[in-house]
Amino acid sequence: MSSRPNIDDLFRSELEGQHHEFSDALWQRLDAQLQPERDAYHKKDRKRRAVWLLLAFLAIGGGSAWYLAVNRNSGNPELAGTQQEKNTTQTITTPQQEAAPVSRQDNNTNNNITVSPQTSEQATLPVTAKSNQPVTNTSTPVPNKTITNTVPAPGPSEIQTGKPVAVKRNNNPVPFETGNAKAITAIPVQTKKQDKPKTGKTPVLNIAPAEKQTGVQPAETVAEMPAAEVVKEEKTAPVINEPVEQPLSEQKTGTINSGIAPKQPEKNTVETKSVTDKKAKNKPVRGKTGLLVTGGTNLSSPFRKPGVYGGILVTKTIGDKHIFAGLKIANNRLDHQLVFAAKQNQPQAEKDAVIERLTILQMPFGYEFAVSKKNRPSTTFLQVGFEPAYITGLRTVYFDDRGIPGGPREEVVNSPIMSKAINRFNLSFIAGVRKQVTPRIGISLTGGYSLIDITDKQYYNRTSTNNNLKYIQAGLLFRLNK
Amino acid sequence: MEQIIRGCKQRQADCQKLLYQQQFSPMMNICTRYAGTREDAEEMLNNGFLKIFSNIEQYEGKGSFEGWMKRVMVNTCLDYLKSKTHRNSTKMMVMGNEDLLPDDVFDHALYKQGVFSENETEQKYNARELMGLLNLLPEQTRTIFNLFVFEAYSHKEIAQVMNMAERTSQWHLAVARKTLAEALVNNNYSKKIAGL
Numbered sequence: 168m169s170s171r172p173n174i175d176d177l178f179r180s181e182l183e184g185q186h187h188e189f190s191d192a193l194w195q196r197l198d199a200q201l202q203p204e205r206d207a208y209h210k211k212d213r214k215r216r217a218v219w220l221l222l223a224f225l226a227i228g229g230g231s232a233w234y235l236a237v238n239r240n241s242g243n244p245e246l247a248g249t250q251q252e253k254n255t256t257q258t259i260t261t262p263q264q265e266a267a268p269v270s271r272q273d274n275n276t277n278n279n280i281t282v283s284p285q286t287s288e289q290a291t292l293p294v295t296a297k298s299n300q301p302v303t304n305t306s307t308p309v310p311n312k313t314i315t316n317t318v319p320a321p322g323p324s325e326i327q328t329g330k331p332v333a334v335k336r337n338n339n340p341v342p343f344e345t346g347n348a349k350a351i352t353a354i355p356v357q358t359k360k361q362d363k364p365k366t367g368k369t370p371v372l373n374i375a376p377a378e379k380q381t382g383v384q385p386a387e388t389v390a391e392m393p394a395a396e397v398v399k400e401e402k403t404a405p406v407i408n409e410p411v412e413q414p415l416s417e418q419k420t421g422t423i424n425s426g427i428a429p430k431q432p433e434k435n436t437v438e439t440k441s442v443t444d445k446k447a448k449n450k451p452v453r454g455k456t457g458l459l460v461t462g463g464t465n466l467s468s469p470f471r472k473p474g475v476y477g478g479i480l481v482t483k484t485i486g487d488k489h490i491f492a493g494l495k496i497a498n499n500r501l502d503h504q505l506v507f508a509a510k511q512n513q514p515q516a517e518k519d520a521v522i523e524r525l526t527i528l529q530m531p532f533g534y535e536f537a538v539s540k541k542n543r544p545s546t547t548f549l550q551v552g553f554e555p556a557y558i559t560g561l562r563t564v565y566f567d568d569r570g571i572p573g574g575p576r577e578e579v580v581n582s583p584i585m586s587k588a589i590n591r592f593n594l595s596f597i598a599g600v601r602k603q604v605t606p607r608i609g610i611s612l613t614g615g616y617s618l619i620d621i622t623d624k625q626y627y628n629r630t631s632t633n634n635n636l637k638y639i640q641a642g643l644l645f646r647l648n649k
Numbered sequence: 650m651e652q653i654i655r656g657c658k659q660r661q662a663d664c665q666k667l668l669y670q671q672q673f674s675p676m677m678n679i680c681t682r683y684a685g686t687r688e689d690a691e692e693m694l695n696n697g698f699l700k701i702f703s704n705i706e707q708y709e710g711k712g713s714f715e716g717w718m719k720r721v722m723v724n725t726c727l728d729y730l731k732s733k734t735h736r737n738s739t740k741m742m743v744m745g746n747e748d749l750l751p752d753d754v755f756d757h758a759l760y761k762q763g764v765f766s767e768n769e770t771e772q773k774y775n776a777r778e779l780m781g782l783l784n785l786l787p788e789q790t791r792t793i794f795n796l797f798v799f800e801a802y803s804h805k806e807i808a809q810v811m812n813m814a815e816r817t818s819q820w821h822l823a824v825a826r827k828t829l830a831e832a833l834v835n836n837n838y839s840k841k842i843a844g845l
Contacts, residue, residue, distance in 0.1 A: 174826050174833070175798045178779055183799065185776050187677040189670050190691075197695045201665060201702055208660040583706040 207625050218557050218592060225530055229494055232481045233458055456648070457482040461611065463642020465499055474499035476640055482535065489535035489548060496559075499525045499638070505588070508627045519566045520585055522621075525636075526560030531597055531613075547602045554615055556593040556636075561586065590623045593636060601644065609644035654714060657705050665702055672715070676722050682795050683726035685784060689733070697725035723800055727810060730792060782832045786825050793818055794825035 462477035478495030503522040533552015565582035599613030617636040622628035653671075656664025677694055684690035701721050708717050783791055793811065796802040797818075802810070807818040 174829055177833075178783065178794075178829070179798055181776050181779050182682060182783075183678065185674075185678050185681070185780075187674045187681075189673045193673075193691055193695060194666060194669055197669065197698055198662065198666070200695070200699055201660075201662070204703060205660040205662065584704065587706075 204625075214592060221530075221555070222528070222557070225494055228492075229479060229481065232456065232492075233479075235456060455484040457484075458647045459609070459644045460647060461493070461495065461642050461644045463611070463640055465497060465638050465640055476529075476642065478529070480531075480644065489537060490533070491535050491550065491552070492532040493530070495529040495531065497525075497527045497529055497638075497640070498560075499527065501525060503621075503634075505622065505628070505634070518584070518588075520582075520588070521564045522561070522589070523564060524560070524562035525558055527556045527593070527636075528559050529554050529556045529595075529615075533597065535601065547600065550597070550599045550601055550611075550613065552597050554595040554597045556595060556617070558589065558591040558593065561589060563589070588623050588626045590619060590621055593617050593619050593621070595636065599640075603644075603646075607646045609646070610642070611644055612639070612641050614639045650714060654705065654708070657702060660702075668701075669698060672718060675715070676718065679719065679722050679799075680726060681780065682783065682799060683723075683730060683792060685788065689729070693722075693726045693729045696729060697722040700725055719800075723796075727792065730788060782829055785832060786828055790821045790825045790828075793821040794829075797822050 459480040459482065460478075461480050463475070465474040465476060474497060476495050476497035478493055480491060480493035480495075482489060482491045501522050501524065505520045505522060506518070508518060531552055531554040533550060535548040535550050537546055537548055539547045561581065563581055563585040565579045565585045567577045567579045567582065567584075595615040595617040597613055597615040599611060601609055601611040603609040615636070615638050619635070620628060621634045621636060628634055653664045653668050657668055673694075676697060677690065680690040680693040680697070681687070684693055701718055704721070708714060783794070786794065789811070793807055796807050796810070797804075804815045804818045804822075807813075808815040811818065
C-alpha cells in the first residue's frame with residue numbers, strides 16, 4: 168500500500184513536465200475551424216453597432232418629432248391670432264425715442280415733432296432724429312390748445328394728426344443720427360406726470376391729451392429707463408398708426424410700428440388683423456403631428472406571461488394618409504423552453520435552457536387607416552406595420568453539463584452561452600387597432616408576430632414549439648399635444 | 650496574458666494563435682494522457698481549443714486562466730472519449746491493449762526488447778515509457794487514474810463526472826496502481842519505486 172503514492176508521484180513528476188513542439192499544421196486546421204466563428208462574431212458586432220446607430224437615429228428623430236410637434240402648436244391659427252393681437256397692440260406703440268425729438272422740437276415755435284418712420288425691421292433699431300443734438304430737458308410744457316392745432320409738416324411721408332395721442336415708448340437709450348427722420352408737426356404732445364420708473368416695471372411716457380401735462384419726458388430720464396420695455400397704450404387715447412404706404416404684412420410681424428394713421432386708426436388695426444387671419448387661413452394645410460404616450464400590458468400567449476410595456480408614439484397625417492412610428496420598451500415574463508446546439512462545435516450535445524424574462528426595445532412603424540369619420544374625437548384607426556426590436560435585457564437559466572453529456576448539470580443564470588445563442592435583433596409584423604376615445608385619451612390593441620427565430624443562426628434550434636416571438640399588447644394612449 | 654485574452658474575446662486571429670502557441674505544450678500533455686493515439690490527442694486538443702475560443706467569455710477573470718483552460722481541456726477529453734467509446738464500443742471490445750499503443754509515443758515492442766538503455770535521456774525516456782505503461786491500462790481505468798493523479802479529482806467528483814459509483818472509481822484506481830506497479834517491477838523499474 169505504501170508504494171501507491173510513489174507510483175502516483177512518479178507518473179505525476181515524469182509526465183506533467185513533458186514538452187510538445189508546436190505544430191503549425193494543427194493550428195492551420197484549428198484556424199480554418201475558427202474562421203466561420205470569427206466572421207459570425209464580426210458580422211454580429213457590425214449588426215450590434217448598426218442597431219445602436221438605429222437607436223440613436225430613432226432617439227434623435229423622436230426628439231425632433233417632439234420638438235416639431237411642440238413648435239407647431241405655436242404656429243396654429245388660434246395662437247397666431249393671439250400673436251396678431253399682440254402685434255396690434257404693438258402697432259399702436261411708439262418707441263421712446265420718438266419723444267426725444269418731440270421734446271427737442273417743442274422748443275421751436277412751430278411745435279414740430281419729429282417721429283422717425285419705422286418699418287418693422289427698424290422698430291428695434293435706434294430711432295433717428297434730424298440732428299445729432301442730444302435731447303434736452305428744456306422743453307416747455309405745451310398747452311393743450313397748441314397741441315390740437317396741428318400744422319402740416321413738409322414731406323410726403325409725414326403724418327399729421329390733430330388728435331391727442333398716447334405713445335408707448337421703447338426705453339432704449341438711443342443715439343440720434345442725422346437723416347431718416349421724418350417730422351410730423353403739432354402732434355399733441357404731452358406726458359403723463361412723470362412716474363419714476365421702478366426697477367422691472369414698465370415706465371410710462373404718455374403723449375396724451377390731458378390737462379395734466381407736465382412737460383416732455385426729460386432725456387436723462389429716458390436714458391435711465393430700463394431697456395426694451397414697452398408701454399401699453401392708454402385706451403382713451405387714439406392710436407398713432409402706421410402711414411398708409413406701409414404694407415400690412417409688415418404689421419403682422421409683431422414688431423413695433425411707429426406709424427401714425429391720420430384717420431380712424433382703430434379701424435385700420437382691425438383690418439390689419441383680419442387680413443392676417445385671412446392669410447393664415449389661406450396657408451396650405453400642413454401634416455398634423457400627434458405625440459402620444461402609450462403604456463399597457465402584454466396579454467398572455469402560449470409561452471408568454473403578462474408583462475408591461477410603455478413608450479411614445481408619433482402619428483402624422485399627411486393629406487389622407489396616416490403614418491405612425493414609436494419607441495416602446497416591453498418587459499415580458501416567459502417560460503420558454505429552448506433546446507439548442509451549436510452548429511460550429513460538433514460533436515456537441517444539445518443544451519437545455521429556459522428564457523424567463525425578456526426586455527425588448529420595440530420600434531413600431533407603419534400605416535394607419537381611419538375607419539371612422541375623420542376629425543372626430545372618437546376616430547378609430549386600423550394599424551399595420553413592422554416592428555424592429557432589440558432584446559436589451561435577458562434572464563435565462565442554462566443547464567450546464569460542463570461539456571460532459573449525461574454528467575451532472577448545473578443551473579447557470581444568465582449564462583454567456585445563452586447571450587450568444589439568443590438572437591437579439593428581431594423584426595415583427597404588427598397589426599392593431601387604435602381608438603381615440605377623447606382628443607386626449609385613446610386605447611389600443613396591437614398584435615405582433617416576429618419574422619425571425621429567437622435562436623441565433625449559429626445554433627441549431629431543436630425546440631418543437633415555434634420560437635418566433637408573438638404578443639398581444641393592450642394599452643392606453645395619452646395625447647400630449649392637441 | 651490579459652491582452653491576449655481580450656484579443657481572443659474579440660476573435661482576433663493573431664491573439665488566438667499566440668494563445669495556442671503558448672498553451673500548446675501543457676494542453677497537448679493533458680490530451681496525450683487521455684488519448685490512446687496521437688491522432689486522438691490532436692483531435693482532443695483542437696476540440697478543446699475550439700471550446701476555449703468559443704466560450705472564452707465565460708472566463709470572467711476569477712482564478713487562473715490556465716486552470717480554466719485545463720478544466721475545459723479535461724472536460725473535452727472526457728467528452729471525446731465518451732463519444733468515441735459510444736461510436737467504437739464494439740471495436741474496443743475485440744482490441745487488445747497492444748493495439749492501443751501509439752508508435753510515436755511509445756514503442757512498446759522496443760521497450761519490451763530492452764532496446765532503450767538507461768543512459769538515454771532519462772527524462773524523455775522515462776516520460777515516453779511511463780506514457781506507454783499508462784496506455785496499457787483500460788481506457789476507463791486510465792481516465793480515472795488521470796483524473797485522480799493529475800487533475801486531483803476526488804472519488805466523489807470522478808463518480809459524478811464518469812456517472813458511476815464512488816466505490817467503482819476507487820476500484821478502478823486500485824487496479825490502475827496495481828497494474829502500473831507490476832509493469833514497472835517487471836521492467837526493472839523497482840529502483841524507481843523504492844517504497845515497494
